[in-house]
Amino acid sequence: MPRHGIELTSVSKTYQTSKGDIEAIREVDLTVPEKGFTALIGPSGCGKSTLLKLIGDLEEPTGGTVRVDGKTPREVRRSGALGVAFQDAALLPWRDVRANIALTLQASGRKVVRSRIDELIALVGLTGFERAKPAQLSGGMRQRAALARALATDPELLLLDEPFGALDELLRMTMVLELQRIWLDRPHTTVLVTHSIQEAVMLSDSVVVMAPHPGRVHATVPVPFTRPRPEELTRSAEFHQLCDQISLHLAEASGHDAAARPKAAIGRAS
Amino acid sequence: MTARTLAWAGGGSRTRPRRVSRAAVSRTLLRALLIALLLACWQAVGGHQWFAAGAVPSPHQVWDSLRADWGDYGPHVRATLWTALWGFLIGNAIGCLFAFLFLLWPGAAPLTRGLLITLFCMPIAIIAPLLGVMLPLAAAKIVIASMWSVFNMQVALLLAMRQVPPGALAVVESAGGGRLRQLLLVHARAGLPGFLAALQINAPSTLLAAIFGDFIGGQKGIGIYLTGLIVSGNQARIWAFSLVIAAIGAALYLAFGLLRALVTGSDINIAVAETAVAATTANRGRRFARALASAVCGLTLVLVGWWAFVSSVSLPSVIANTPLDVLHTFTGPRGSQVISQIGDALASSGPLALIGVALGLLAALALGVTATLAPWFTQLVMPFAMVFQSVPTVAFAPLLAIAFGRGSLIIVLVTVLVTFFPAFVAISTGLAAAPEVPGLVLKSAAASRFTMLRLYVVPQAMPYLLAAARLVIPLAILGVVLAEQLITGTGLGNLMSQAVGYQDFPMMWCVTVVMIAISVIAYLAVEAFERWYLARRQ
Numbered sequence: 001m002p003r004h005g006i007e008l009t010s011v012s013k014t015y016q017t018s019k020g021d022i023e024a025i026r027e028v029d030l031t032v033p034e035k036g037f038t039a040l041i042g043p044s045g046c047g048k049s050t051l052l053k054l055i056g057d058l059e060e061p062t063g064g065t066v067r068v069d070g071k072t073p074r075e076v077r078r079s080g081a082l083g084v085a086f087q088d089a090a091l092l093p094w095r096d097v098r099a100n101i102a103l104t105l106q107a108s109g110r111k112v113v114r115s116r117i118d119e120l121i122a123l124v125g126l127t128g129f130e131r132a133k134p135a136q137l138s139g140g141m142r143q144r145a146a147l148a149r150a151l152a153t154d155p156e157l158l159l160l161d162e163p164f165g166a167l168d169e170l171l172r173m174t175m176v177l178e179l180q181r182i183w184l185d186r187p188h189t190t191v192l193v194t195h196s197i198q199e200a201v202m203l204s205d206s207v208v209v210m211a212p213h214p215g216r217v218h219a220t221v222p223v224p225f226t227r228p229r230p231e232e233l234t235r236s237a238e239f240h241q242l243c244d245q246i247s248l249h250l251a252e253a254s255g256h257d258a259a260a261r262p263k264a265a266i267g268r269a270s
Numbered sequence: 271m272t273a274r275t276l277a278w279a280g281g282g283s284r285t286r287p288r289r290v291s292r293a294a295v296s297r298t299l300l301r302a303l304l305i306a307l308l309l310a311c312w313q314a315v316g317g318h319q320w321f322a323a324g325a326v327p328s329p330h331q332v333w334d335s336l337r338a339d340w341g342d343y344g345p346h347v348r349a350t351l352w353t354a355l356w357g358f359l360i361g362n363a364i365g366c367l368f369a370f371l372f373l374l375w376p377g378a379a380p381l382t383r384g385l386l387i388t389l390f391c392m393p394i395a396i397i398a399p400l401l402g403v404m405l406p407l408a409a410a411k412i413v414i415a416s417m418w419s420v421f422n423m424q425v426a427l428l429l430a431m432r433q434v435p436p437g438a439l440a441v442v443e444s445a446g447g448g449r450l451r452q453l454l455l456v457h458a459r460a461g462l463p464g465f466l467a468a469l470q471i472n473a474p475s476t477l478l479a480a481i482f483g484d485f486i487g488g489q490k491g492i493g494i495y496l497t498g499l500i501v502s503g504n505q506a507r508i509w510a511f512s513l514v515i516a517a518i519g520a521a522l523y524l525a526f527g528l529l530r531a532l533v534t535g536s537d538i539n540i541a542v543a544e545t546a547v548a549a550t551t552a553n554r555g556r557r558f559a560r561a562l563a564s565a566v567c568g569l570t571l572v573l574v575g576w577w578a579f580v581s582s583v584s585l586p587s588v589i590a591n592t593p594l595d596v597l598h599t600f601t602g603p604r605g606s607q608v609i610s611q612i613g614d615a616l617a618s619s620g621p622l623a624l625i626g627v628a629l630g631l632l633a634a635l636a637l638g639v640t641a642t643l644a645p646w647f648t649q650l651v652m653p654f655a656m657v658f659q660s661v662p663t664v665a666f667a668p669l670l671a672i673a674f675g676r677g678s679l680i681i682v683l684v685t686v687l688v689t690f691f692p693a694f695v696a697i698s699t700g701l702a703a704a705p706e707v708p709g710l711v712l713k714s715a716a717a718s719r720f721t722m723l724r725l726y727v728v729p730q731a732m733p734y735l736l737a738a739a740r741l742v743i744p745l746a747i748l749g750v751v752l753a754e755q756l757i758t759g760t761g762l763g764n765l766m767s768q769a770v771g772y773q774d775f776p777m778m779w780c781v782t783v784v785m786i787a788i789s790v791i792a793y794l795a796v797e798a799f800e801r802w803y804l805a806r807r808q
Contacts, residue, residue, distance in 0.1 A: 018294065058710050077716050084714040090707035094729055094807035107717035107725060135808050153715055 039200035047215020083155030357415020365423025384568010390421035430464025523660030619761035626685025638697030700734035
């Protein structure tokens with residue numbers, strides 16, 4: 001019987017390197033409902049990016065199973081139902097914004113419809129920059145283009161790996177609100193890897209806190225706020241309470257006391 | 271840009287694994303197997319009438335010749351290595367001086383660039399006879415051995431010296447240090463990786479140049495011994511000595527590579543480094559003005575240098591021609607005959623050489639790009655390609671003639687051989703340092719392998735292909751000239767040989783000038799295309 005949403009059962013991943021085996025993830029169970037938005041958060045080395053790559057068939061697990069709407073990640077990827085965006089916008093420097101967004105369509109062998117690309121450009125707020133090359137764009141604009149590229153194939157599954165990680169605080173909040181608007185416009189089943197508790201709480205239905213060495217699920221925290229969530233929400237007591245709760249989980253997961261928390265939250269995943 | 275910088279920083283450091291992994295062991299075994307397979311093929315081909323009419327000797331025949339001739343090699347190899355050592359020291363020292371000069375006075379760079387490019391593009395096989403006439407034999411050989419090193423050293427050292435943290439300069443300045451202190455304390459240390467990288471590239475190429483210097487004449491030298499073997503026509507002996515030359519070239523490359531790894535642990539690719547330089551110009555109008563000034567200045571320096579050199583040697587002007595004398599030859603009564611002879615010579619080999627270079631580059635691109643589909647393949651063959659890149663492949667031209675005949679096809683083959691390995695190494699190392707994320711994005715969109723290559727890998731490889739095309743020009747020209755002189759008896763190489771035979775000095779000068787002009791123009795044309803291409807796609 002096909003199930004909806006993402007289902008991970010006892011998923012493990014071990015890398016073999018010249019210095020010996022590295023266990024990135026050990027026996028992770030995780031469910032993301034269809035059209036749900038789940039955030040993965042955790043200290044460096046907790047394997048959250050690896051988990052995301054396993055869901056997207058960008059890497060293969062060494063144990064356990066991953067299913068998306070009852071299909072294997074490979075079937076999902078091959079059917080062109082996957083969209084991804086990373087911290088590195090990774091636009092091709094020799095293509096303008098329009099051609100960069102069309103890249104995933106070309107890659108999956110689909111027809112590039114100009115008007116559809118321009119709709120996406122409008123959706124992410126880049127109208128007027130269609131012909132600009134990546135070198136002429138700011139960091140925020142590049143991330144918008146990368147997001148539009150992920151959405152171009154109209155994916156059923158959207159995987160975001162710290163897409164705003166390289167942006168400053170103010171721009172980050174703007175982009176979070178934009179992403180929420182885009183997602184509400186057409187909800188995809190979405191998994192977001194992030195270092196920012198605020199970002200996770202603003203965007204997701206549930207926040208999965210992961211622990212490192214080896215990566216595993218430490219706690220799952222549901223987010224009760226109704227959408228759309230306005231920026232004012234970040235200044236409310238309930239929001240702060242939830243953030244505090246998650247940061248306590250994070251501190252436990254890192255094995256540090258609360259004083260060491262900011263460092264764990266700032267550290268970059270490798 | 272940041273992605274590339276990071277990839278450099280990341281790709282450069284080599285950590286030494288504490289224990290040897292199983293993968294490394296199996297790779298080594300596979301390589302050994304590959305060598306064994308090649309030897310087996312060679313043994314099968316060697317000495318049999320069905321391949322090249324039995325002209326290719328088998329490994330054991332070559333081994334026997336090697337053992338028989340071993341005692342003769344010593345003095346010849348020592349003589350050439352001695353010349354090469356002096357050329358190496360002088361060429362690299364001059365390169366360092368230019369790098370320091372450009373660092374302290376950046377305005378000097380565009381003015382002297384033309385001179386340095388001319389040195390880099392110098393068709394040494396063509397100018398060797400003239401230098402032999404104008405200078406004492408030993409000095410002429412050392413000059414020839416030194417010429418190719420200057421530009422490589424200047425470019426690599428300057429680039430590395432400029433990559434300093436700006437804070438470090440401010441610290442020295444705030445402590446009361448001037449530009450000289452900054453140079454000694456900060457820039458000099460920053461330049462070390464570039465310095466060592468240039469030494470590694472220059473060592474085998476200096477050996478190659480020194481071998482060509484031997485063709486001027488003398489009693490002892492690798493080139494002299496090789497010529498003797500070619501005349502003797504004993505294939506096994508030619509093979510044995512060619513392999514020894516190749517081994518010396520590879521040993522020099524590996525030794526300097528080891529030095530570099532020990533001192534810095536870094537791995538800058540010179541081709542890549544130069545690409546970065548080529549991409550950093552803006553503003554069309556100013557660029558044009560600067561290019562014009564640079565061209566005029568470079569040409570003036572080359573002509574003045576030529577004039578000064580010719581007047582400094584006390585030889586009659588019939589032998590030591592000034593630029594004006596050469597102009598007179600072209601415009602004088604012999605002019606039309608000289609021009610038509612040179613034109614015919616060019617028409618006979620030029621197109622073939624171009625085809626060869628294009629084929630070599632295309633093959634390197636095709637193999638380098640498809641190799642990304644199978645990283646294990648790149649890891650397997652890369653050490654061989656690296657070594658082959660450093661081997662004076664041109665020395666194998668006589669062997670090619672044995673296998674493939676003396677027809678004009680040989681010109682194509684030599685240029686392919688000379689072009690392929692440097693281009694393959696440049697493209698492979700470039701692609702290995704390419705950012706990973708675009709590949710993931712394409713994979714996420716279910717891109718087929720072919721689509722992946724077409725949309726990402728090939729465009730990513732283009733700058734390295736162009737840089738390689740520019741850097742192989744002198745080698746390609748050398749290969750063509752050698753093939754013309756030794757094998758086909760056509761083209762400018764043969765025209766030069768005839769002129770040397772008849773002591774026809776005006777003709778020698780004309781051929782030399784035309785050949786240098788062609789080399790420099792080819793270099794500048796590829797560079798201009800490269801700049802245009804990189805500027806257009808950013």
